Amino acid sequence: MLHKVLFIKMLLLHYATQSEPEMYANCYEDVLVMCPGVVVDNMEFSSVAWYKHLNNTKLGIIRRGRDNKTKKYSNFVRSPKPRFGEKNSLLMSGVTPEDSGTYECEISANIGGQNQNFEVHLKVNDCGKKTEMTTMTPVLNTTEPDLRCHKQEDMPVMWSVMGYMAVGLAKIVSSLISIWVN
DSSP: OHHHHHHHHHHHHHHHTTOOOEEEEOTTOOEEEOOTTOOSSSOSSSEEEEEEEETTEEEEEEEEETTOOEEEOSSSOOSSOOEEOGGGOEEESSOOGGGOEEEEEEEEOOTTSOOEEEEEEEEEOOOOOOOOOOOOOOOOOTTSOOOOOOOOOOOOHHHHHHHHHHHHHHHHHHHHHHHHHO
């Protein structure tokens, strides 16, 4: 019975830590979508390609081979066209909510290696309506609390991953302690 409980806990831990990375961006920002499988600029694989999932199809965006030649696919329509950033990341300028979605980084391995695919979910905030500039005169009202909006900064992906890893490690340690105590 104890082995079954431990097995179930380990499966839950595995699936809880396997979530796909998410990125958040503000409208009209330049976004660098990192490929989780690429850790260095020098290529240890034959090619890297980026795709966007749209209506159950995979649209090719850009591809770079070992020879550093870049191919842009024509079936992905976006202006300006995305390009490669550092560490084979996908660099998109001036993103809008239409750029939200699932992006896939496909790493083709050298002979004898294993190909890898990684997905990253991008969410771009609404742009809001552009309005004409007006002059506002602040009026101090001491009976109501200050309701000014404060910009909330998004947590970097690395901190999110570190948080998931810390929770996973804590679960493993607590599981091992409960096994040891029983």
